[in-house]
Amino acid sequence: MACNREQLTQLIEQRHLRATEARCRILELLHETHEHYTPEEMLEALRERGKPLSIATLYQNLAKLAEAGLISRFVGPDGHTRYDVNTEPHHHLVCKICGRMVDVGVEGPLERLRPTALFEEEEDEVAAWSVGDVHLEFHGVCPACRAKMAHEEKRTA
Numbered sequence: 001m002a003c004n005r006e007q008l009t010q011l012i013e014q015r016h017l018r019a020t021e022a023r024c025r026i027l028e029l030l031h032e033t034h035e036h037y038t039p040e041e042m043l044e045a046l047r048e049r050g051k052p053l054s055i056a057t058l059y060q061n062l063a064k065l066a067e068a069g070l071i072s073r074f075v076g077p078d079g080h081t082r083y084d085v086n087t088e089p090h091h092h093l094v095c096k097i098c099g100r101m102v103d104v105g106v107e108g109p110l111e112r113l114r115p116t117a118l119f120e121e122e123e124d125e126v127a128a129w130s131v132g133d134v135h136l137e138f139h140g141v142c143p144a145c146r147a148k149m150a151h152e153e154k155r156t157a
Helices: 005-014 021-033 039-048 055-067 117-128 143-156
Strands: 072-075 081-084 091-095 101-104 137-140
Touching: 005 021, 021 039, 021 055, 039 055, 039 081, 055 072
Parallel strands: 091 137
Antiparallel strands: 072 081, 091 101
């Protein structure tokens, strides 16, 4: 999605929020980078762009934008709260080395939920659950880290 200021303003106002400078800066950063920032990482990224916000302003606006459904909040593999501009149902591919996170979808039907072999006696309980949200994380090594590892291997060989 394009992320010019006018479109961001419209997105914000469609959710019955005021299109403040802080909200526009946050959405602009997320739309342009497609990163999954923690608040601290976002604060630093905004500072580097010459568009700093106070930590209080950032937290207040992240909460408002998440409540309005313009961004999603989730706990990343590192245990930190992260924010994502992609509010559609999706999953994440996470690099085990650098922590980079990429949005991915899963095609095809998922099998029904079943307990692991160690807890097979809980099959009735698992079958009785009503599942609302699903969030999967796939862990691997990103292309940049793979290239770096290959370069290091060549250097030490």
